[in-house]
Amino acid sequence: MQQPKVLIIYTGGTIGMVNDPTSGTLTAFNFNHLYQQIPEIKRLNVQLETISFEKPVDSSEMNPTYWKQIAQIIFDHYESNNGFVILHGSDTMAYTASALSFMLQGLSKPVILTGSQLPIDEIRTDGRENVLTSIEIASAKNSDGSSKIQEVAIYFENNLFRGNRTTKISANAFEAFSSPNFPPLATAGIHIKYHSNTLIKANNFQLFTELDNRVALLKIFPGFNASVYQSLFDITKIKGIILETFGAGNAPTDRAFDDLIEKYIADGGIVLNITQCNSGSVEQGLYETSSFFQKVGVIGGGDMTTEAAVCKFMYALGNNTNQETVKKVLSQNISGELTN
Ligand code: ASP
Numbered sequence: 001m002q003q004p005k006v007l008i009i010y011t012g013g014t015i016g017m018v019n020d021p022t023s024g025t026l027t028a029f030n031f032n033h034l035y036q037q038i039p040e041i042k043r044l045n046v047q048l049e050t051i052s053f054e055k056p057v058d059s060s061e062m063n064p065t066y067w068k069q070i071a072q073i074i075f076d077h078y079e080s081n082n083g084f085v086i087l088h089g090s091d092t093m094a095y096t097a098s099a100l101s102f103m104l105q106g107l108s109k110p111v112i113l114t115g116s117q118l119p120i121d122e123i124r125t126d127g128r129e130n131v132l133t134s135i136e137i138a139s140a141k142n143s144d145g146s147s148k149i150q151e152v153a154i155y156f157e158n159n160l161f162r163g164n165r166t167t168k169i170s171a172n173a174f175e176a177f178s179s180p181n182f183p184p185l186a187t188a189g190i191h192i193k194y195h196s197n198t199l200i201k202a203n204n205f206q207l208f209t210e211l212d213n214r215v216a217l218l219k220i221f222p223g224f225n226a227s228v229y230q231s232l233f234d235i236t237k238i239k240g241i242i243l244e245t246f247g248a249g250n251a252p253t254d255r256a257f258d259d260l261i262e263k264y265i266a267d268g269g270i271v272l273n274i275t276q277c278n279s280g281s282v283e284q285g286l287y288e289t290s291s292f293f294q295k296v297g298v299i300g301g302g303d304m305t306t307e308a309a310v311c312k313f314m315y316a317l318g319n320n321t322n323q324e325t326v327k328k329v330l331s332q333n334i335s336g337e338l339t340n
Helices: 032-037 039-043 064-076 093-103 127-138 226-232 255-266 288-296 306-319 323-331
Strands: 005-012 017-019 026-028 047-057 083-087 111-114 152-156 159-162 186-188 192-194 215-219 240-245 270-275
Touching (some): 005 064, 005 127, 032 039, 032 127, 039 127, 064 093, 083 127, 093 306, 111 127, 127 152, 127 192, 215 306, 226 255, 240 306, 255 288, 270 323, 306 323
Parallel strands (some): 111 152
Antiparallel strands (some): 017 026, 152 159, 186 192
């Protein structure tokens, strides 16, 4: 039987970094370092090809230009590979995974992001297991030859999560990610157990590279002063605003804030309401303190993570100009990011 082919895309992050003895900081190392550190990679029954960012980056540097680069690499190498592993810093991994889930729609092959909390050359590194298992998942097939995973996912510390459902929850723990509103796609123990009832099935692969980052994110807090944020509600500069609200989508009753929102929407702006809770969903109109949002056409973001909401907004604005169409795209489930 032919060996499955997996393309590894190395973007940077702790996993490929080493301690620089002179500066005492972590700096990116040549990608071949990974092969030296995990010689077992060569023992996997997989044909590997690697593409490395010319200058690997800390994931804090990630942005839509890099996302387009990664999506384009996958698109260009799609036919010749069975799966893809993206080595990426953990800090913004959930954003990149979310963005890719909207840019690469209808995948019939796995795109697995992974990284590590400790550099690969540390004795107790979590990187070794994360990389090896990710490659195994990226090459895993069903008995009919189709890929087990047909979507963008994050593998970290024994769990495979849907990429656009994932959020980074710890700066230090090996278990750095969680998927609070959606169960794991697979769990790695002695065997890798795939939870088939959670998996997306392939349909019609398409690449979308247009992203519009004229999006603002505003976290509401008690004592929130609307006038401080007035300049955000300017449709000539900002096309969409995400409100991170309390509980099921609530915010303080504040005439000045309501006026800003109402005028912004009338001017053609789009406002999306997501919860700042770790889990659960926005239900506009459930409480008096969210009924205004419902009345003026703020979109309820359901159970989307902040990461998914930001990236979906960029995707929706990048591919549509009409306010109503963007609103429709935001309300729909596109790549498994939203329960509706
Ligand atoms: N600062 C690093 C990054 O996100 C942390 C990590 O890789 O885990 O690139």
